[in-house]
Amino acid sequence: MEWNAVLFLGAYHGINPGMGWLFAVALGMQQGSSRGVWRAMPPLALGHAAAVGVVLLIAGLAQRVVPLPMIKLAVACMLVAFGLYRLWRHRHPAFGGMQVGFCALTVWSFLMASAHGAGLMVVPFVMNMSDHAFAASLGHDHHAVVPSASLPWAGALALSVHTLAYLLVLALSAWIVYRKLGLALLRTAWFNLDLIWAGALVTTGILIVCF
Numbered sequence: 001m002e003w004n005a006v007l008f009l010g011a012y013h014g015i016n017p018g019m020g021w022l023f024a025v026a027l028g029m030q031q032g033s034s035r036g037v038w039r040a041m042p043p044l045a046l047g048h049a050a051a052v053g054v055v056l057l058i059a060g061l062a063q064r065v066v067p068l069p070m071i072k073l074a075v076a077c078m079l080v081a082f083g084l085y086r087l088w089r090h091r092h093p094a095f096g097g098m099q100v101g102f103c104a105l106t107v108w109s110f111l112m113a114s115a116h117g118a119g120l121m122v123v124p125f126v127m128n129m130s131d132h133a134f135a136a137s138l139g140h141d142h143h144a145v146v147p148s149a150s151l152p153w154a155g156a157l158a159l160s161v162h163t164l165a166y167l168l169v170l171a172l173s174a175w176i177v178y179r180k181l182g183l184a185l186l187r188t189a190w191f192n193l194d195l196i197w198a199g200a201l202v203t204t205g206i207l208i209v210c211f
Helices: 002-015 021-031 034-063 067-088 104-116 116-140 147-181 186-210
Strands: none
Touching: 002 116, 002 147, 021 034, 021 147, 034 067, 034 104, 034 116, 034 147, 067 116, 067 186, 104 116, 116 147, 116 186
């Protein structure tokens, strides 16, 4: 369940135009070459991974001093609050012009993923992975590690899987739009995806509290 969710979230982030492929397509069209699209992929993936990784790192450090139920409650509250904020205001922050280099595009991707609460959405599933790993170790070893020791491993693996899914769907979406569809559908697609994502944030936060 958790791995499927991490994969799905990565794919969903990749298909959302506000998370990168819109910028990649725009760069390709501006440069008049598909090279602009492909050159945007590494910094976009790096920035997205950094945004999710920072949240996972903070959650891992917090778990060493704060009980896990308290962290889950805090994450749930942040998800609901962030989702309601996204429902209220679903405009995307601007980031300068289109002439950007590797570092600038990485920062842009980091800010976009952070603005969408991408890391917050992954945290609950990584915590569940950590819980399952701890329970399994208790069943096989009387000297099992504490739960906080299993979170970094689960977080690193989940981040890798999530980023790979994001990058694959990002590249496919950018290529299809650049080669086949153009930019005519962006306003409707962007609006709908943003509303779905905001609703998913709120729903996940509620489910964490209920279950």
